[in-house]
Amino acid sequence: MAKIAEELLLQPQDKILDVGCGTGAMIPFIHQYIPLSQLSLCDCSDAMLKEAKKRFPECPAICSDFLELKRGNFDKLLFNAVFVY
């Protein structure tokens, strides 16, 4: 995660969208760099997103195919292990 954070140039004020968040495995790592309230979650699977929301209720969540998202107010997008699909 340190490498991802470095490549994303994460800043404490960044608003991040974790695209294809799954059950939220990346969230604890991202939270080392930014507050949970600035991290939004997106997954096209309602079951996966529900699991992530159970663990991290502070994070706003969007259940959608990311390709169908309208423009959002984010500084950076994180895709981890999404393009295998």
Ligand SMILES: C[S@@+](CC[C@H](N)C(=O)[O-])C[C@H]1O[C@@H](n2cnc3c(N)ncnc32)[C@H](O)[C@@H]1O
């Ligand atoms: C292998 S999991 C990775 C989960 C998480 N990013 C991680 O690193 O643990 C891939 C996730 O991407 C989601 N996904 C795949 N295609 C997507 C799309 N077009 N839009 C939103 N989510 C998608 C799947 O539902 C699944 O939960």
